[in-house]
Amino acid sequence: MTSPNDHLTELLRRLDDPEWPEWPKGYDRHGTGALFERLVARLKAGFGASCPAERDTQDSSEYGRVEVPAHATVCGERIVVSVSKFGSLAFVAADNPGAFLGTREARDEGALDAGDLAKVEQALTELGYVVVPEELLMSDYDGPTAVLSGRPSWWDRYFGTF
Secondary structure, X not given: OOOOOHHHHHHHHHHOOOOOOOOOOOOOHHHHHHHHHHHHHHHHHHHOOOXXXXXXXXXXXXXEEEEEOHHHOXXXXXXXXXXXXXXXXXXXXXXXXXXXXXXXXXXXXXXXXXXXXXXXXXXXXXXXXXXXXHHHHOOEOOOOOXXXXXXXXXXXXXXXXX
């Protein structure tokens, strides 16, 4: 039986090269940064608010994070978008990564509006990012790359520190 996330799991496995744990071979730091700046601008325009961002994270496979502030969201909770250095992977979290078991739980608990989520995911998709559900990223990592964790997850692999 196939899962709706099978194509995403396949992508995560295809991007996984143990010789390049922190960023992929041929990583374009400038291009990744320029695309991230476009994302920050899109979210700022879409939510009508300044969106603080962390860029070029050191010793991590995560490139950066951008935050839609709580006052700009329908539910009054901030939205955090994390972008990986790998394959334009991104994920969306309400409040903070790991605060909920994914966007579905955040919506069910009233912390994330479906319209706000759609606005963020549309910006990501239109810019060429691949949105990976946080639930999938929290599943056990079983690839060949050594990651710093006792029981690593796909999040550790593509958004964690090395």
